[in-house]
Amino acid sequence: FEQHMKTRQALNHLPDLLLDGFAKLLDEKCVSQQSVTRENLSSTIRVLLEEAGLWQAQQRIQQEAAQSSSTSIVYHWQSDGRFHRMPQDFAFPQLDALSVWCIWWLGHPAAGYPPFRALQPSDFTKTNRKMFSEWTVLVRHIVAGVE
Structure with a gap:
């Protein structure tokens, strides 16, 4: 909260x-x-x-889109033997609302993270699911405020 x-x-x-x-x-x-x-x-x-x-400049957005669409990274977790879209050792950074918004819609191409809007709770460890839920609520709150 x-x-x-x-x-x-x-x-x-x-x-x-x-x-x-x-x-x-x-x-x-x-x-x-x-x-x-x-x-x-x-x-x-x-x-x-x-x-x-x-x-962001249109050219930069197009380059990032081309790079991100060419490969899709998945991680194999030793703990459950399944594939996930986020690494098992991922930790949510402390970010302001604007940064959360950007990562939610654009991801973090440099780190190899897809847009978080495309992720599911199962892509995170149990300890990270709460923060993912909080980010989801935050983005929904922002969208509702804009509408």
Whole structure:
């Protein structure tokens, strides 16, 4: 529950972070006597969204999709003799809500982890299933809030 509250607080602060970034842009442009052009504003918004992990260049997304679709990694667990989509020694990292959202939908290609939305509780050890459930509830809560 405490993790959920921290995540909720992080989500509540995200609009403030973006607003501060836009305010900084406008202050810089007004102070330096440059006009705010469409291109200038567009590139600055992209940079802010990239820093927040909410935007990726289309080419990078296509490359990651091509890499992830070409191979599907499965792990054989010695404990139960079955195959799973996550390694047996996987441990959930401490993440903010934005990072959970990104991993939920995009996975972690560098670590070889698929999008978590495609996983099942059986892909995790019993000790990790509770955290997977909490992430599931968090993402559903975010989606419900957006709808």
